[in-house]
Amino acid sequence: MSLADIEGPGSINPHLVALSRRDAKDADYLRRLVLKITWDDQVRPSVLVPLGGFFGMGHARAANFVSVPLRMSPQDGKGFDSWFHMPFASRAKVELISELSADQGLFDYYIDDLGRFHAQRRCERPTDGIDQGGQSNREFQVEGVNDTGEGNYVLLEAEGCGHCVFDM
Structure with missing residues (x-):
């Protein structure tokens, strides 16, 4: 069963597996x-x-435990979590091979594909800005309108989805 076929550079993390053992025919x-x-x-x-x-249970028995990269819980290990960062350059293919005696419908999963980490530094001294002219500080800093973007300082130029964190 194919769980994920991701094109791209990226990183898989975290991922979650949920198993229901109620109907398990194979111990x-x-x-x-x-x-x-x-x-x-x-x-x-x-x-x-x-x-x-x-998921850290080489003896193939479910139990509740928590470690830094792995967790098996709740209810005697029905859910597994992994926080290993697994980066890839062009493609990630994740599959589950079943060697069970019969299809038992036991498996739910979630895989999160995170993009690559990037950092940029920008510095402009003095910044271009615009002249305050005769405006008060309040008018200039809070009430002013810049419809053209003239004099704005560019903090980030990016494309695609992701998260942005600023340290100023």
């Missing part, structure tokens, strides 16, 4: 569901491991 289902992740169209996958092992 070792955490060993029989295999996670396969291939970066950048490589011939061999970078991750090929049973789901339980990937």
